Amino acid sequence: MSLNEFLPLAVIASSLLPGLIIFVLPERYLALRTALNLLGAIAKIVFIAMLLAGVQAGEDYGFRHAIAPGIELVFKADALSLLFITLSAILWLLTTFYAIGYLENAPHRSRFFGFFSLCVTATMGIAMAGNLFTFFVFYELLTLSTFPLVAHRGTPDAKQGATVYLAYTLTGGACLLTGIIWMNSLAGNAEFVHGGFAATIGDGHETALRIIFLLLIIGVGVKAALVPLHGWLPKAMVAPAPVSALLHAVAVVKAGAFGVVRIVDEVYGAEFAQSLGLLLPLAIVAAVTILWGSLRALAQDELKKRLAYSTISQVSYIVLGIAMFGSLGTIGGLVHLVHQGVMKITLFFCAGNYAETLGIHKISEMDGVGRRMPATTAAFSIGALGMMGAPLTAGAISKAWLVDGASAANMEWAIWVLTASSLLNAAYFLPILWRAWFRPLPVAWPEEHIPRRKWHETAWLLLLPPLITGILTVALGIFPDAEISPLTWACFIADVEYQALPK
Amino acid sequence: MTENIALIGVFTVPLLWATLAFLLGPGRGAFVAITGSVVQLFLALILARSVLVDGPLNHSTGGWGAPLGIDLYVDGLTAAMLLLTQVVALPIFVYARSYFAPGAHAARHFWPLAGFLIAGMNALYLANDIFNLYVTLEIVGLAAVALIAAGGGAGQVAAALRYLFAALLGSGAYLLGVALIYGTYGSVSIATLTPLIDVAAPRVVSIAALLMFAGLMLKSALFPFHYWLPAAHGGAPAPVSALLSALVVKAAIYLCLRLWLGPFAPLVQAAAWLPGVLGAGAILWGSAMAIRTPRLKLLVAYSTVAQLGYLFLAFPLLTPGAAVLGAVTLQAIAHGLAKAAMFAAAGIIIHSTGRDAVAEVAGVAERLPLTLFAFALAGVSLMGLPPSGGFLAKWLLLDAALNAGHWALVAVIIAGGLLAAIYVFRVVRQAFLNLPEELADRQKHTGRPVPRVLEWMAFGLAAASVLLGLFSVDLLKLIAVGNPL
Amino acid sequence: MTSELLFAVTGVILFAIGAAGTILLANLLRRVLAFNIMGSGACVVLVSLAQRNGIADPVPQAMVLTGIVVAVAATGVALALTRRLHQLTGECETTSSVEHD
Numbered sequence A: 001m002s003l004n005e006f007l008p009l010a011v012i013a014s015s016l017l018p019g020l021i022i023f024v025l026p027e028r029y030l031a032l033r034t035a036l037n038l039l040g041a042i043a044k045i046v047f048i049a050m051l052l053a054g055v056q057a058g059e060d061y062g063f064r065h066a067i068a069p070g071i072e073l074v075f076k077a078d079a080l081s082l083l084f085i086t087l088s089a090i091l092w093l094l095t096t097f098y099a100i101g102y103l104e105n106a107p108h109r110s111r112f113f114g115f116f117s118l119c120v121t122a123t124m125g126i127a128m129a130g131n132l133f134t135f136f137v138f139y140e141l142l143t144l145s146t147f148p149l150v151a152h153r154g155t156p157d158a159k160q161g162a163t164v165y166l167a168y169t170l171t172g173g174a175c176l177l178t179g180i181i182w183m184n185s186l187a188g189n190a191e192f193v194h195g196g197f198a199a200t201i202g203d204g205h206e207t208a209l210r211i212i213f214l215l216l217i218i219g220v221g222v223k224a225a226l227v228p229l230h231g232w233l234p235k236a237m238v239a240p241a242p243v244s245a246l247l248h249a250v251a252v253v254k255a256g257a258f259g260v261v262r263i264v265d266e267v268y269g270a271e272f273a274q275s276l277g278l279l280l281p282l283a284i285v286a287a288v289t290i291l292w293g294s295l296r297a298l299a300q301d302e303l304k305k306r307l308a309y310s311t312i313s314q315v316s317y318i319v320l321g322i323a324m325f326g327s328l329g330t331i332g333g334l335v336h337l338v339h340q341g342v343m344k345i346t347l348f349f350c351a352g353n354y355a356e357t358l359g360i361h362k363i364s365e366m367d368g369v370g371r372r373m374p375a376t377t378a379a380f381s382i383g384a385l386g387m388m389g390a391p392l393t394a395g396a397i398s399k400a401w402l403v404d405g406a407s408a409a410n411m412e413w414a415i416w417v418l419t420a421s422s423l424l425n426a427a428y429f430l431p432i433l434w435r436a437w438f439r440p441l442p443v444a445w446p447e448e449h450i451p452r453r454k455w456h457e458t459a460w461l462l463l464l465p466p467l468i469t470g471i472l473t474v475a476l477g478i479f480p481d482a483e484i485s486p487l488t489w490a491c492f493i494a495d496v497e498y499q500a501l502p503k
Numbered sequence B: 001m002t003e004n005i006a007l008i009g010v011f012t013v014p015l016l017w018a019t020l021a022f023l024l025g026p027g028r029g030a031f032v033a034i035t036g037s038v039v040q041l042f043l044a045l046i047l048a049r050s051v052l053v054d055g056p057l058n059h060s061t062g063g064w065g066a067p068l069g070i071d072l073y074v075d076g077l078t079a080a081m082l083l084l085t086q087v088v089a090l091p092i093f094v095y096a097r098s099y100f101a102p103g104a105h106a107a108r109h110f111w112p113l114a115g116f117l118i119a120g121m122n123a124l125y126l127a128n129d130i131f132n133l134y135v136t137l138e139i140v141g142l143a144a145v146a147l148i149a150a151g152g153g154a155g156q157v158a159a160a161l162r163y164l165f166a167a168l169l170g171s172g173a174y175l176l177g178v179a180l181i182y183g184t185y186g187s188v189s190i191a192t193l194t195p196l197i198d199v200a201a202p203r204v205v206s207i208a209a210l211l212m213f214a215g216l217m218l219k220s221a222l223f224p225f226h227y228w229l230p231a232a233h234g235g236a237p238a239p240v241s242a243l244l245s246a247l248v249v250k251a252a253i254y255l256c257l258r259l260w261l262g263p264f265a266p267l268v269q270a271a272a273w274l275p276g277v278l279g280a281g282a283i284l285w286g287s288a289m290a291i292r293t294p295r296l297k298l299l300v301a302y303s304t305v306a307q308l309g310y311l312f313l314a315f316p317l318l319t320p321g322a323a324v325l326g327a328v329t330l331q332a333i334a335h336g337l338a339k340a341a342m343f344a345a346a347g348i349i350i351h352s353t354g355r356d357a358v359a360e361v362a363g364v365a366e367r368l369p370l371t372l373f374a375f376a377l378a379g380v381s382l383m384g385l386p387p388s389g390g391f392l393a394k395w396l397l398l399d400a401a402l403n404a405g406h407w408a409l410v411a412v413i414i415a416g417g418l419l420a421a422i423y424v425f426r427v428v429r430q431a432f433l434n435l436p437e438e439l440a441d442r443q444k445h446t447g448r449p450v451p452r453v454l455e456w457m458a459f460g461l462a463a464a465s466v467l468l469g470l471f472s473v474d475l476l477k478l479i480a481v482g483n484p485l
Numbered sequence C: 001m002t003s004e005l006l007f008a009v010t011g012v013i014l015f016a017i018g019a020a021g022t023i024l025l026a027n028l029l030r031r032v033l034a035f036n037i038m039g040s041g042a043c044v045v046l047v048s049l050a051q052r053n054g055i056a057d058p059v060p061q062a063m064v065l066t067g068i069v070v071a072v073a074a075t076g077v078a079l080a081l082t083r084r085l086h087q088l089t090g091e092c093e094t095t096s097s098v099e100h101d
Helices: A003-024 A030-056 A079-102 A109-128 A132-150 A156-187 A206-223 A232-238 A241-250 A252-268 A270-275 A279-298 A303-323 A327-358 A374-388 A394-408 A412-438 A460-478 A486-498 B002-024 B026-054 B076-099 B105-126 B130-149 B154-185 B190-196 B203-219 B229-235 B238-261 B265-271 B273-292 B296-313 B324-353 B369-383 B389-404 B407-432 B437-446 B452-467 B473-480 C003-024 C028-048 C058-089
Strands: A062-068 A071-076 B057-060 B071-074
Touching: A003 A030, A003 A062, A003 A071, A003 A079, A003 A109, A030 A079, A030 A109, A062 B389, A062 B473, A071 A109, A071 A132, A079 A109, A079 A241, A079 A252, A079 A327, A079 A460, A079 A486, A109 A132, A109 A241, A109 A252, A132 A156, A132 A206, A132 A241, A132 A252, A156 A206, A156 A232, A156 B389, A156 B407, A206 A252, A232 A241, A232 A303, A241 A252, A241 A303, A241 A327, A252 A270, A252 A279, A252 A303, A252 A327, A270 A279, A279 A303, A279 A412, A303 A327, A303 A394, A303 A412, A327 A374, A327 A394, A327 A460, A327 A486, A374 A394, A374 A412, A374 A460, A394 A412, A394 A460, B002 B026, B002 B057, B002 B071, B002 B105, B026 B057, B026 B071, B026 B076, B026 B105, B026 B473, B071 B076, B071 B105, B071 B190, B076 B105, B076 B238, B076 B324, B076 B452, B076 B473, B105 B130, B105 B238, B130 B154, B130 B203, B130 B238, B130 C058, B154 B190, B154 B203, B154 B229, B154 C003, B154 C028, B154 C058, B203 B238, B203 B265, B229 B238, B229 B296, B238 B265, B238 B296, B238 B324, B273 B296, B273 B407, B296 B324, B296 B389, B296 B407, B324 B369, B324 B389, B324 B437, B324 B452, B324 B473, B369 B389, B369 B407, B369 B452, B389 B407, B389 B452, C003 C028, C028 C058
Parallel strands: none
Antiparallel strands: A062 A071, B057 B071
16 A cells, blocks of 8 residues: 555544544543543644645545445545645644543543544545545544534433434435435546536536535535524534534534535536526525524523534635635635634633633623633633634634635625624624623632632643634734645645636 | 355254254253354355355255256355345354343243254245245244244233234245246246246236235235234344344345346336335334334334335336346345344343333443444444445435436435434434433342343444445445346 | 136135135134135145146145145144243233233
């Protein structure tokens, strides 16, 4: 097996093997479990670094395995895959640290970390899928491996949340399967290719292709939380904070958005999709989701629920960007995939910190928390400002590209949507910040689990990850054009897709 | 030469150890059974390899060929079903050895009866004339009935009797069909009959075909003839249920396939939609009952009714030129492995909690994680979710249905997967729930500790059904050998 | 009507009577009897339809012998189970409910 075949498999194996071993470890082997987790995460990052270097130099990385006559599992690590993989791997490493701290002394940690690793494996598989069959296999694997994480706490609420989650995702999966098989019967078992393969099918199938597009988008749209398929996301907040961080920044929603990118750009091809008139409805659905998510966020008092609705809204920025015909919009969408991930995970880490340290679950309980937990609240503020698109944050960069893309695609109404969304973001984040920094401290916190000791506001493992991602948010905002930044990479990808250089 | 020995051995070895087990009693009987099964598995592998390399195999027992002697025939389909039978039987026997408490009444009769059951099934897969098929079908039926009733109470005996009469009715109809065929053509050999029967065959042949298929539908519990299955499979001890749901019903379906693709191929095209409709009915009714029942083993039994519907759903697609035989066989094999695993896991859960109820599954995620994992993996294959064998079979079936333009079939297959998800996750969700106090107290009195080997057997079967989804290129090649399509 | 056709029709009628009895009767012993009649009917059809040019054909007669053996075995199992059910419940009929004990 050559290096070009080995590396994609190694990326998958680096979380699959530790996960399988962790499943059979008894609860008390804490050190071994931690070591396996970290080893796997670091190994993965090493492999990904090798892939990044290679892909930039123009190398091809892929692996095939025949399942049945005419059906193959195809892995292909191209530029688009690496965007998603790098984000996932780095955030997985941070979330692993965070989860170790968060679940200290909690029951069933072996089970948790086992499924955690499986979840990341599935995400890697989705990112590197080279055809619709492989994509579907790992997409459903993601559903199956995240279910036990949502149900982890074992309470009736957890059971409810997990049930709703399954109902939505399995139904979406059924639509996706129908669409994929139909597409395969028309196009043979074609693989993802820049510019799409649907145009090669020949004439006379326009209606079928439109319906297939609808089915495919419903299938990935459930995970991407497009309205009206978003109902599972707020209910899934019942899971522990590391799970919410993982679900909302890294795995599930991004997998859905990534699916939209693959379908629009590499199954249909942006030009063909535009000629079928598919991009405009998609953009409208994305716009509705952006506004609806933000409006609902305003009404929530529970912090995690507000962040959930904010996610629903923000992920559709990506979909909107992809639906804008033209390289600028695509770049905006792709770079927001990374930036939103980093910013959102910061917010969820902080929310978890508040809950774990002080028992705070509601925004109304957050008065003056900035003085009790300044570092955490600073990170939270950076994340929130990024969501609003404030200058010097990563959010500003992606928003700028999206706005440019909208005017290039003659979709001025999208600029209004984006502006309105920024204002709504401000409307639901600024009050939180004001409360946290400027209101007087309450008499007592709901449940102080971790007392304050001098500078030490909470456990180190809980504090460092959000600080790191917060700094990253600012760094991405200040140095967008650095050689290894997401923006540069996104331009690289769009370059290949549209065959035209952006400004 | 070795293939012929393997061919004969694969049904004489179980007869041998069944007799030995009867003479030796349950303790040593278990040992003999497991050894015999290992040998059988080995022989089945030899046969499969020979078919893959050299093509279909013919053998006349005693040197006397048809029409007077008994012909045995191994093509890809036969070899695959033989493999399924041995691969499921071996872990279930290991499971049964630890499952039955020492001295249990059921254990005394389990080993010889299981041996006759396996012998009958292996002979059935090998037979190449319709009368011999009747004999082996009867052997399998009687052994299955006896297994259900062995050592059980009134409920089990009543369920066994209901099954017995259904089986006898079915094989009686089948025998009448054989009689009519012989009367028309003077032969019972499938190889002779297949070229003789064409579209212009006399009406009595169609009646014979109808009788035979009706009888087989009764024996394979196709909706609406399924009434005997839930009580029989749901009431029997777990290893027995596993053998029945995984293997015995497959024998009748295999027969339907053989007749459909062989002698009666020209006659059935007009009525090809009927198994499809009945299959859809089975999926819907079976899933609905599985979703509602409060008992765990009954849930799995109703799931069998539903999953058998999938197999019949594929019959309208078995037109000449379609590569659907591989998909149907793969579905049968994946289901066999998954169902055996599921019954094994259910048996462990009931053993541990002392009660057969879905509500009592709460807390299993904590106490019996391996068992729950086995149940969930088996469920993944039943639901047709990747990366399992069930998923691959579903994909191939959907592909064939789309290419043939059968949109209704596509909808039913997809809906069936979602319905299966509902009842599988009923159990899995419940397992993640923390055990409430009252149940914990009660289970301390009624539950028993679970030997590890039970869990590993269940897990092994479930893992096999999932891995089938990744490594079935050779299996599909095998099934295609001698494929009449 | 030739003798073979007469026998064949008789066989079919016997089969039908036996099948109806197996399905519709409630008492287990009677159902066993009905099943035996059904089997005999099939055997009569087999023997009668299988004359070739006036010469008796041995193959179906061998098949009928096998069939009789099978029927005896099945009857044995059925009777043993009926006796056991009677021992356990004192009844000679199966109830139709599925979800009990």
